[in-house]
Amino acid sequence: MLKFIGFYNYTVVLTYASLVSAVIGMIQASKGSFSTAVICLLVSGLCDAFDGAVARTKKDRTEDEKAFGIQLDSLCDIVSFGVFPAFLCYCMGVNGIFGILCMCTYCLCAVIRLAFFNVLESNRQKTEEGCNKTYRGLPVTSISILLPFVYGFRFLLPQMYFVLVLHFLLLLVAYLFVLDFKVKKPQLFHLHA
Numbered sequence: 001m002l003k004f005i006g007f008y009n010y011t012v013v014l015t016y017a018s019l020v021s022a023v024i025g026m027i028q029a030s031k032g033s034f035s036t037a038v039i040c041l042l043v044s045g046l047c048d049a050f051d052g053a054v055a056r057t058k059k060d061r062t063e064d065e066k067a068f069g070i071q072l073d074s075l076c077d078i079v080s081f082g083v084f085p086a087f088l089c090y091c092m093g094v095n096g097i098f099g100i101l102c103m104c105t106y107c108l109c110a111v112i113r114l115a116f117f118n119v120l121e122s123n124r125q126k127t128e129e130g131c132n133k134t135y136r137g138l139p140v141t142s143i144s145i146l147l148p149f150v151y152g153f154r155f156l157l158p159q160m161y162f163v164l165v166l167h168f169l170l171l172l173v174a175y176l177f178v179l180d181f182k183v184k185k186p187q188l189f190h191l192h193a
Contacts, residue, residue, distance in 0.1 A: 007065050011055040015069075015076050018047035022080035029091040037088050038148045044080040045144025048073075070121050074114040081140040082110035085147050089170060093163035102170040109174035110140045135183040138176035146173060 025040025055061070055069050086103040094102060120136065150169055154162045 007068050009058065009065075011058050011061065011065070011069060012051075012072060014047040014051035014054055015073050018044040018051065018080050019076040021047065022076075022084040026084055026087050029088045032091070034088070034092055034151070037091075038151050041080075041084065041088065041144050042148050044084070045141050048077065048080065048141045048144070067122065070118055074118050077140050078107075078111055078114055081143050082107050082114075085143045086170065088147070089166045092166060093159065094166050094170065099167060102167050102174075106170040106174040109177040113137050113140055113177040133185055135185055137179055137181065138173065138183060140177060142176075143173055 021040045021043040025037040025044070028034075028040060029037035051073065058065075061069075086106050090099070090103060093099075116137070117135075146169065150165060157165065
């Protein structure tokens with residue numbers, strides 16, 4: 001009988017869905033279908049908003065399953081909310097030396113933010129149950145709201161200015177990823193098992 005590594009149960013389905021949506025979004029962005037790609041970014045953000053709550057409904061998770069979930073979430077997040085938004089901005093015109101610098105800075109800050117989160121969350125789960133009530137630094141998933149918001153106003157600006165706004169957005173959000181400040185975690189809903 002074949003055996004696979006990893007943990008396979010419903011607690012990771014939304015995390016996987018977020019990643020799949022991001023990959024589809026990158027394909028759409030490469031074809032110039034920016035509206036579809038932005039919708040995929042929104043879907044990734046929506047999946048991520050609920051994946052932790054769904055995972056916590058399984059009360060008999062082992063410590064390995066919890067640790068796997070933390071790592072899996074961050075690995076998928078770097079694709080969905082790090083690489084995908086940077087690639088989408090590239091496809092929409094963020095290029096040249098300054099554009100590449102903006103995209104690289106954004107991706108590096110996203111990775112730093114996610115690695116820092118993993119360390120904090122692993123340590124917190126050794127002493128506490130449930131989920132954290134605050135974030136330190138801007139969560140990487142915030143780009144799934146900010147970029148679609150900016151994209152929604154693209155028709156108000158000439159293309160050149162819209163692309164400049166995308167440069168600024170990448171740098172601002174990158175800075176906020178690594179700035180040490182607390183953000184109250186939104187309580188979208190509560191799942192009780």
